[in-house]
Amino acid sequence: MLEDAVGLGAVTVLGILEQAYFSLQVIYARRKYSVSPPTTAGPPEFERIFRAQANCSEYFPIFITVLWTAGVFFSQGLSSICGLLYLYGRLCYFWGYSESPQGRLAPLYFSAKVLWVLIGFAAAGVLLSFCRVYLNVDLVETICSGLGLF
């Protein structure tokens, strides 16, 4: 079954490549601004790139977790599309933050919104599965018939 989750797998691979790209940018910035490890303090240009990568890395496991939870329990298609939007938002965030602290805000809010949508999908999916597995109730059908939809 898991092998059929091609959409989630593809978004996951893209997400890993994006993280690799961010890590490489930090390595280049370390060279450019002569900030040798283990130091993480330096000129603001370096610190912005460092923090942008750190922030994306911090959210990466949350993103992957919620992507797969929403994909498995709710809808692979919708989750994959949200995943692509999130990765696009993170790329804009990284580029924006590299330019100025202000430049990170719009894409940060965008990717946060997409993440909330994915969290909503995951929560809804787990709730629906719970009702189906433990209460033997198909919630979607119950609500639709309650509303007179079929």
Next chain:
Amino acid sequence: MLEDAVGLGAVTVLGILEQAYFSLQVIYARRKYSVSPPTTAGPPEFERIFRAQANCSEYFPIFITVLWTAGVFFSQGLSSICGLLYLYGRLCYFWGYSESPQGRLAPLYFSAKVLWVLIGFAAAGVLLSFCRVYLNVDLVETICSGLGLF
């Protein structure tokens, strides 16, 4: 099969919501103590909240990984219960650390113990699966019959 892992899915969604709550607290603390990104240094009150969130974020992927490994290879029910205990411990840790460096210790030790239990479940589960899949031996049955339990 994975859709039936409702317990693990529910703990996962709760864990993500908890991380979202911690992230929001850091954003509020940044405003309250006027610490603008990319700076991460500030008054001790801010630094404690920042470090509390950073520590929880650092352990989040380990927690999710061990939760699902223990849940899939050992027992979904036991892993889900441990998962809830861990998330409760992390909440107490965050609140305790926000108050004082001392306040973080008791819940930190508690959540570390729960994590070790989950690691034990995961290791036991992988070992049992290894014996069943590659050695064709049901270790639980072998030990029980060796002890004269059945």
Next chain:
Amino acid sequence: MLEDAVGLGAVTVLGILEQAYFSLQVIYARRKYSVSPPTTAGPPEFERIFRAQANCSEYFPIFITVLWTAGVFFSQGLSSICGLLYLYGRLCYFWGYSESPQGRLAPLYFSAKVLWVLIGFAAAGVLLSFCRVYLNVDLVETICSGLGLF
């Protein structure tokens, strides 16, 4: 099916134990060099151990994600072997970095190379699955027969 992924499960448990070992080293270093939380600055010996653990933690979710993506979509055996090599590389990196900033470089390049191999496996596996599921084409067979291999 997932319970049969014993190799991936075993590498995952080993990876978690390695992360636990790194975390314990930071706790010991905090005591040895008297660096109390939330401070993360201290003598270079402490900062190197702190950064080594932080770097391994940062890469841990990427490693686990790519390990399972490559294992599920490409080959469990090859992914598990690469996983073991990566964990070995990270151990050498941690020990090397604890000694000197220079000591981290060789094992860091090694583990980065192994990670790229895993990323390659994951990408290839997702591509092959995509062709099989959506295009109904077995790419391996097509290429082999195109090359006159069978």
